[in-house]
Every structure is written in structure tokens, then in C-alpha cells.
Amino acid sequence: MGATLHISYLALYFAAILVLVAAMIGISSLLGQRHMARATAQPFESGMLPVGDARLRFPIQFYLVAMLFVLFDLESVFIYAWAIAIRPAGWNGYLAMLVFIGVLLAALGYLWRLGALDWGPKPRLRPAPPASR
Numbered sequence: 001m002g003a004t005l006h007i008s009y010l011a012l013y014f015a016a017i018l019v020l021v022a023a024m025i026g027i028s029s030l031l032g033q034r035h036m037a038r039a040t041a042q043p044f045e046s047g048m049l050p051v052g053d054a055r056l057r058f059p060i061q062f063y064l065v066a067m068l069f070v071l072f073d074l075e076s077v078f079i080y081a082w083a084i085a086i087r088p089a090g091w092n093g094y095l096a097m098l099v100f101i102g103v104l105l106a107a108l109g110y111l112w113r114l115g116a117l118d119w120g121p122k123p124r125l126r127p128a129p130p131a132s133r
Helices: 002-031 060-084 086-114
Strands: none
Touching: 060 086
16 A cells, blocks of 8 residues: 555656646746847857857867876865864874875876876977988
């Protein structure tokens, strides 16, 4: 008896949602404006009209730097949580956070040395001039 009662409440809830959505769509179609000016069809974002094509090609290094930013930003959340709970964590928590920050700095240095943080154009290397005898 109890399970069928819950199912009937769920069915009543879904029916109420469908009636509400149908009413909102119907009322907006009845009361909405019906004009089609030339400017109505143009996209308008942030108070500026679009200029150029929206499909720009970005270098893959841009996305790599963006992912690394998100990764290191997430690590800062862990450091903030540790700072909030510094007293209960004690010296063990302090040492663990020092190791954590050390690993983060080592990873950042490794990525910097690899050139993963350089997303600008790469300089072209000129071939060395021939050696004169």
C-alpha cells in the first residue's frame, strides 16, 4: 500500500510539472511580442555586437596552460582548508603540508623547465652558419 502511494504522489508531481510548463509556454505565446526587426535576429552578448567569426583556433598550449591553472587552483583549495584547520592538525599537519607544497613546487618547476607554461609563439631557430676555415 505504501509503495503505490509514493508512486501516485510521484505521478501527480510529474503531471503538475507538465501542466505548469504547458501553461508557461502557452501564456508566453499569447502575451509575447510578435515583431521581427532586422536587429532582432542578430546575436547580442554583453552589450556588444559580435565582430568576426566565433570559431577561432587557439594553439594547444593555451588549453594546456588552462588545465594546469585549474589543477594548481584546486591545490590552493586544499591549502586553504588546511589553513582553516591548522590548530587541530598540529605539527603533523604542518609537516604534511610542507611536503605537499614541496611536491607542488617541484611539479611547477618541472612543467616550467619542459616549457609547458609557454603558450606564445615559439621562436624559430636559425641554422648555425657554416664554419670558415
